[in-house]
Amino acid sequence: MAGPNLEVFKFAVYVFLPVAVFLHYGDPDWYTRNVLPYKERIFPSEERTLRSSNMPTNHVAVRQELERIKMEKAARRAQREQEDGLGDAASSEGVTRLV
Numbered sequence: 383m384a385g386p387n388l389e390v391f392k393f394a395v396y397v398f399l400p401v402a403v404f405l406h407y408g409d410p411d412w413y414t415r416n417v418l419p420y421k422e423r424i425f426p427s428e429e430r431t432l433r434s435s436n437m438p439t440n441h442v443a444v445r446q447e448l449e450r451i452k453m454e455k456a457a458r459r460a461q462r463e464q465e466d467g468l469g470d471a472a473s474s475e476g477v478t479r480l481v
Contacts (some may be wrong), residue, residue, distance in 0.1 A: 406412065438444040 438447045
């Protein structure tokens with residue numbers, strides 16, 4: 383077996399390594415430099431979350447919002463069909479449409 387010097391070394395590592403890690407990663411400057419920029423890349427900003435938007439709070443507002451979304455989808459679908467209709471007419475004239 384190893385001598386008491388090994389036990390003293392192991393004890394020092396077990397006690398001082400967590401303290402050193404805490405001092406390094408617990409520093410507010412390190413947190414500001416390394417964690418906050420990474421957090422901003424991963425999570426959306428407060429302006430882009432649903433908490434800050436005008437979420438409907440009652441059933442009437444929810445129905446109005448759903449109707450607005452349906453109208454937007456219908457308008458996009460009509461525009462897309464109109465563009466496809468123009469593209470079909472152009473392809474019948476010998477012009478191909480690249481997608």
